[in-house]
Amino acid sequence: xxxxxxxxxxxxxxxxxxxxxxxxxxxxxxxxxxxxxxxxxxxxxxxxxxxxxxxxxxxxxxxxxxxxxxxxxxxxxxxxxxxxxxxxxxxxxxxxxxxxxxxxxxxxxxxxxxxxxxxxxxxxxxxxxxxxxxxxxxxxxxxxxxxxxxxxxxxxxxxxxxxxxxxxxxxxxxxxxxxxxxxxxxxxxxxxxxxxxxxxxxxxxxxxxxxxxxxxxxxxxxxxxxxxxxxxxxxxxxxxxxxxxxxxxxxxxxxxxxxxxxxxxxxxxxxxxxxxxxxxxxxxxxxxxxxxxxxxxxxxxxxxxxxxxxxxxxxxxxxxxxxxxxxxxxxxxxxxxxxxxxxxxxxxxxxxxxxxxxxxxxxxxxxxxxxxxxxxxxxxxxxxxxxxxxxxxxxxxxxxxxxxxxxxxxxxxxxxxxxxxxxxxxxxxxxxxxxxxxxxxxxxxxxxxxxxxxxxxxxxxxxxxxxxxxxxxxxxxxxxxxxxxxxxxxxxxxxxxxxxxxxxxxxxxxxxxxxxxxxxxxxxxxxxxxxxxxxxxxxxxxxxxxxxxxxxxxxxxxxxxxxxxxxxxxxxxxxxxxxxxxxxxxxxxxxxxxxxxxxxxxxxxxxxxxxxxxxxxxx
Numbered sequence: 224x225x226x227x228x229x230x231x232x233x234x235x236x237x238x239x240x241x242x243x244x245x246x247x248x249x250x251x252x253x254x255x256x257x258x259x260x261x262x263x264x265x266x267x268x269x270x271x272x273x274x275x276x277x278x279x280x281x282x283x284x285x286x287x288x289x290x291x292x293x294x295x296x297x298x299x300x301x302x303x304x305x306x307x308x309x310x311x312x313x314x315x316x317x318x319x320x321x322x323x324x325x326x327x328x329x330x331x332x333x334x335x336x337x338x339x340x341x342x343x344x345x346x347x348x349x350x351x352x353x354x355x356x357x358x359x360x361x362x363x364x365x366x367x368x369x370x371x372x373x374x375x376x377x378x379x380x381x382x383x384x385x386x387x388x389x390x391x392x393x394x395x396x397x398x399x400x401x402x403x404x405x406x407x408x409x410x411x412x413x414x415x416x417x418x419x420x421x422x423x424x425x426x427x428x429x430x431x432x433x434x435x436x437x438x439x440x441x442x443x444x445x446x447x448x449x450x451x452x453x454x455x456x457x458x459x460x461x462x463x464x465x466x467x468x469x470x471x472x473x474x475x476x477x478x479x480x481x482x483x484x485x486x487x488x489x490x491x492x493x494x495x496x497x498x499x500x501x502x503x504x505x506x507x508x509x510x511x512x513x514x515x516x517x518x519x520x521x522x523x524x525x526x527x528x529x530x531x532x533x534x535x536x537x538x539x540x541x542x543x544x545x546x547x548x549x550x551x552x553x554x555x556x557x558x559x560x561x562x563x564x565x566x567x568x569x570x571x572x573x574x575x576x577x578x579x580x581x582x583x584x585x586x587x588x589x590x591x592x593x594x595x596x597x598x599x600x601x602x603x604x605x606x607x608x609x610x611x612x613x614x615x616x617x618x619x620x621x622x623x624x625x626x627x628x629x630x631x632x633x634x635x636x637x638x639x640x641x642x643x644x645x646x647x648x649x650x651x652x653x654x655x656x657x658x659x660x661x662x663x664x665x666x667x668x669x670x671x672x673x674x675x676x677x678x679x680x681x682x683x684x685x686x687x688x689x690x691x692x693x694x695x696x697x698x699x700x701x702x703x704x705x706x707x708x709x710x711x712x713x714x715x716x717x718x719x720x721x722x723x724x725x726x727x728x729x730x731x732x733x734x735x736x737x738x739x740x741x742x743x744x745x746x747x748x749x750x751x752x753x754x755x756x757x758x759x760x761x762x763x764x765x766x767x768x769x770x771x772x773x774x775x776x777x778x779x780x781x782x783x784x785x786x787x788x789x790x791x792x793x794x795x796x797x798x799x800x801x802x803x804x805x806x807x808x809x810x811x812x813x814x815x816x817x818x819x820x821x822x823x824x825x826x827x828x829x830x831x832x833x834x835x836x837x838x839x840x841x842x
Contacts, residue, residue, distance in 0.1 A: 230257070230292035232395070233587035234281075235403055235580070236386055238273050238300045239263060239429030239452070240535065241280040242580050245290050246563070246588040254588050255564045260288045261577055273300075274382065278389045285393060295390060296587040297400045299601070302431040304378045304402040305340075306444045307332045308347075308522065311371040325373055333377045342377035343599045345405075347441055372522070374442060376402055376599050383601060399590060399600040404433045404444045406586030407533065409595040410559040411437060413586075421525040424557055425511065425546070426582070427451060427534040432507060434514050438525060440596055443518050447510045449503060451536025457499045462492075472496065478540035479504050500539055508549045531557035533579045559585045691839050695803055699777070699833075702797035702804070704790045707829075709779035714772035714839075772839045776832050781816070783825045791816070791829070798833065805834035 229249070235242040244259040262284050264276025309328050325344055333342055348371055378400075387397055407426060416422055417437025424435040432450045436443040454477065459469035473496060480487075480497035487494040518524040530546055532554065547554040559582045565571060589595055696712075703709070781790040791814050795807030805811035813832035 230294070231398075231588055231591040232290050232292040232295040233298070233584040234295055234390070235298045235406075235583045235587070236273075236277055236300060237403070237428060237535075238302045238431065240580075241277055241284065242584055243284055243288070243290065244581065244584040244588065245292055246591070247566075248592055252592070253564060254562075254592055255566050256569060256588075257566045258288065258290065258569065259574070259577075259581075259584070260284045260290075261580060273303075274385050277386065281389055282393070293394065293396055294398050295395045296398050296590055297386065297390065298403040298406045298583045298587055299378055299383070299386070299400065300428065300431070301402055301404050301426070301433040301444075301446045302428070302448075303382055304376060304446075304601075305333060305335070306374065306376045306402060306404065306446065308443050309373050309375060310522070311373055328373060329375055329377075332375050335377060335379065339380055340377040341380050341383050341400075341601045342375065343601055344376070345374040345442075345597045345599050347372040347374060372441070374405075374444070374597065374599070376405065376601060378402070378601050397602075399587075399598075400602055401587075401597075401599050402601075403583040404435055404446075405442075405597045405599055406583040406590075407433075407557075408435055408437065408442050408444070408586070408597055409589055410562065410582045410586035411435070411531070411557060412440075412596050413562045413589055413593070414557075414559050416531060416557070420528045422529045422531065423511075423515075423527045424531045424533060424582075425507075425537070427507070427532065427536040427542070429535055432510075432534065432536075434511055436514075436518050436524060436527065441522075441524070442597060443522060443524065445514045445517070447507065447514070449507045449510060450534075451539070453503045453506075454496075454500050454536070454539070457503065458496055461495060461499065473500075473539075479542050479545045481541060481544065501545065504542065504545050505549075508546065511546075511550070528552060530554045533557040533582045535580060537579050557582055562589065688840060695775075695835075695839065698801060698803040699775075702794060702801050704781075704793040704797075706782040706784065706787075706790045707779060707794065708781075709777050711776075711778035713776045715774045715776060716771060770840065773835055774832055775835065776830065778828070778830045781827050781829055783827060785825075791831070794831075801836075803836060805836050810834070 229247060231246050231248065231254075233244045233246065240261060240263040242259070242261050245257050247255040247257050249255065262280040264273060264280055309332050311324060311328065325346075329342060329344065330337060333340060383400065387400070390397055404426065407424060411417065411424055416424070417439065419439070421436065421438040424433075424437065426433040426435070428450045430448075430450055430452050432447040434445045434447060451473075455466060455470045455473055458464075458473055458477075459466050462469065462472070464472070472492070476490065476493040477496045477500055478493075480494075480501040482501060488497065515527060519526065527550075529552055530550060532543055532546070533556065537556070543554040543556070556579060558578070560578070563585055565574065586595070590598070699709075699712075783789065795812055798804045798807040798812060811834035814829065815831070816827045816829040
């Protein structure tokens with residue numbers, strides 16, 4: 224089986240039948256016919272819209288035949304297309320105006336709105352005076368004094384879309400679309416038809432015929448709306464039978480009457496059909512003569528020297544004889560098979576019966592391996608978009624691959640970075656845990672240290688405060704004059720808390736008696752349950768109850784000397800210079816005294832409240 228990459232499937236969408244042929248393109252060159260199929264549309268589509276019949280026949284042919292090619296080239300029946308050859312004004316030195324002039328001529332030539340058709344053109348150049356003419360598809364050769372012609376071909380866009388949609392739905396790639404007449408022209412040119420003289424090809428189809436003029440590369444195509452169906456319709460009308468029955472009768476007994484002195488056949492039916500065929504062929508001959516006159520008068524063509532026949536209705540017996548008699552030129556069937564090789568598995572006997580249908584198919588296959596004289600391609604907008612997309616596919620694939628590679632590189636980079644960051648995080652987490660453990664140990668040691676320091680500071684504070692009272696008493700002893708001595712001392716937060724009054728010390732014992740009894744002597748013992756400190760009675764309950772001490776109440780006696788400074792005045796002055804006592808002003812020094820009785824006038828009793836600069840703690 225041939226490989227898809229080296230094959231092409233040619234499809235000729237006719238008005239009455241669908242033809243397919245698959246060609247193999249060897250690397251050595253040429254083409255090989257490997258298979259073909261022909262399918263008529265059926266009775267229900269005989270006189271109706273051929274597109275419905277085409278869709279049914281196409282799917283049926285693909286299902287019944289093993290065509291392996293994915294690439295196809297399509298030819299549309301001349302009945303569904305419009306073609307016209309138009310002369311262009313001289314363009315020597317005006318090549319930049321070529322496109323505008325061609326489009327203007329197309330709008331004037333094509334009988335449909337341009338937005339409703341798919342159209343294309345082929346430029347043809349030939350010398351006005353020389354014998355040779357050439358067909359080109361590039362404006363580079365259109366210089367000098369050559370005459371320019373444009374072959375316009377147009378097909379309704381909706382019809383073209385319906386055909387291409389059916390083909391594309393089957394998974395085929397359409398390489399080109401043209402009309403059957405141009406494909407036949409290319410196949411005939413490849414077989415040297417019209418190479419040295421003007422020759423004609425008459426393609427007699429089912430619903431229409433096409434007359435093609437070939438003259439040294441020039442081409443003129445004229446569709447003629449007279450073909451085999453005209454014979455069938457006349458037979459159906461003459462015998463009052465259906466179109467299908469009339470078609471069958473035409474194929475069995477139809478032939479072109481010879482006319483003149485020839486004897487009619489014995490069968491009246493056959494004689495009637497032969498006369499109908501001759502009448503239709505006479506009408507067709509009249510159109511051929513008008514086409515020849517048009518070719519020679521308007522396009523300066525030469526008189527045709529030979530006629531080639533092809534098409535499904537061209538095999539009606541005596542058709543070549545009829546046109547040879549009428550045109551007085553040689554007439555024969557067009558054989559295009561010399562340009563192709565027929566595969567061994569193709570039944571050549573069956574192929575002979577349908578050989579007249581192959582010129583357009585071979586012309587389509589020829590487009591795959593050679594630059595043909597006419598390379599018109601009618602592509603719908605959707606096909607052009609698909610073709611443009613197909614051309615861009617490599618770039619899309621390259622872009623997609625590049626994007627995938629970039630994404631893979633990005634993923635690889637991110638993955639590597641993520642792994643590195645994860646490892647870094649794990650190492651950092653391990654270090655953090657180690658440092659955290661050490662920090663916890665340090666915090667625990669710090670807590671223990673703070674606790675020890677706190678205990679030490681508390682102990683040190685106690686040690687520092689241990690001799691506060693001693694220092695206070697020593698300071699009090701320093702600031703007191705020699706003429707004053709104490710009998711009682713009591714600390715207070717507030718001086719109003721003191722309930723001690725002069726004369727009540729030692730359980731109501733007279734202070735003078737306490738002094739005389741040695742109550743102020745240093746190291747004296749306890750009296751009345753009080754503690755003795757430096758000869759002073761302290762109230763233990765008072766000391767224990769207090770937390771802080773701001774005032775000190777002292778009681779005692781003073782000796783008043785005649786003419787001397789009062790002892791309390793000296794005390795006040797000394798208090799102003801003391802670092803323990805607030806001073807001797809009225810706010811910090813409260814003084815009460817009692818004059819002694821007769822016989823002791825120079826001895827007084829006093830009660831003094833002294834404010835401390837800084838309160839002392841009493842635990």
